[in-house]
Amino acid sequence: MSILAGYMLPHPPVAVPEIGKGEEKIIQKTLNGCDAVARDIAALAPQTIILSSPHAPMYRDYFHIAPDREAAGDFSRFGAPEVTFDVTYDTELRDALVHLAEGENFPAGPVGARTSSLTPDHGTLVPLYFIRRRYPDFKLVRLGLSGLSLADHWHFGELIAEAVRQTGRRCVYVASGDLSHCQKADGPYGFHPQGPVYDKRLMDVMDRGDFEALLHFTPAFLDAAEECGHRSFTIMAGALSNLSVTPQILSHQNTFGVGYGTGIFRAFDPYVALAKQAIETYVKTRTTIAAPKGLPKAMAQDRAGVFVSIHEKGQLRGCIGTFMPTRQNIAEEIIHNAAAAATEDPRFRPIAPSELAALEISVDVLTTPEPVQSTDALDAKRYGVIVTNGARRGLLLPDLDGVDTPAEQIAISRQKAGIRPDEPISLMRFEVVRHEALT
DSSP states (O other): OOOOEEEEEOOOGGGSHHHHTTGGGGGHHHHHHHHHHHHHHHHHOOSEEEEEETTSOOBTTBEEBOOOSEEEEEEGGGTEEEEEEEEEBOHHHHHHHHHHHHHTTOSEESTTOSOOOSTTOHHHHHHHHHHHHHOOOOEEEEEEOBSSOHHHHHHHHHHHHHHHHHHTOOEEEEEEOOOOSOBOTTSTTOBOTHHHHHHHHHHHHHHHTOGGGGGGSOHHHHHHHTOSSHHHHHHHHHHTTTSEEEEEEEEEEOTTSSOEEEEEEEEEOHHHHHHHHHHHHHHHHSOOOOOOTTOOHHHHHOOOOEEEEEEETTEEEEEEEESSOOSSSHHHHHHHHHHHHHHTOTTSOOOOGGGGGGEEEEEEEEOOOEEESSGGGOOTTTOEEEEEETTEEEEEOSSOTTOOSHHHHHHHHHHHHTOOTTSOOEEEEEOEEEEEOOO
């Protein structure tokens, strides 16, 4: 599973009616944006919300990950103790993230927390206030920022995405952060010319979904603008970097001299989107599409074996693939195998145009197969298997419904290749990165 969406949310305590006591209506557009984000999250129904806050514990050279199982807090610091919170942390997802960071010696983890309370961190509390009014049933992973480079923040996001993939969590990412704090002379932080410039530039980047541009804001410019959330937005961008997004900017205000921006960044998997486009075009016109521009670098530059699987109402409808690369890049591999899966799988009749709307498509990108000496080196959930006898070869992908053991994998692969149970075989294993539609 991949992250379903990212969200940009500000965190002014005055936005909470129990604190603002009417003053929050001055930023009604921001309130409407926060509610629209909450509604969108409720529609996606994630198991876990990953939230980065500029006001969580922050260190110069380390990213803090909240270590608790549960936490509770309220808005007593802002004169509203009646607004209380209790959250449950997603310990499995958090531990997977910590393990990944430790594995590559990346400076992130649970070290350094002096308190388990959420109360000091309005960067967490304010977004949760709006989200919980529409969707209360989620677990949380709470992250801090650091004084490290923007590139490190981006890579932290990449590690988060990998932890989500490994745990199979249904997640969304909330990047808590205000924009410039120095946009008006009568504001609480005064005026600096770079304040409005930052907000305009940042909102343009987010409106275009051009996340890599976040890395090109210089430290001097960010400091002059007295921004709050740029590093939070950059972590989110890294977490979404292997996906494509549909950006929707909801609001931008600087009424109090501080910039507040809200936005929704719905994710879709470009691997699945490309396969879908290739299938629909070929089924309708019998023409092969060209690889579009703007694909992720891995799709445009890397080579790998690819399998495209098509299901209809839960039943397999076609599956064709290559266990080693045969085209110039992964995108070309997807395009050709997708068209073949729709029309050339000998087990099924070709897909008709009337079926296209009901199809479910997945794309498996294979690692390079490696030989193994026995079934002890296999795992039906993690590894696919290739069995070979002379010119006959059978392959089975990993983690298939109803296939729970290496022995079952081998038996099915033998059958597919026409290799009898008593004939000798050589074994190879491979792993896959599975791409499925994000729903």
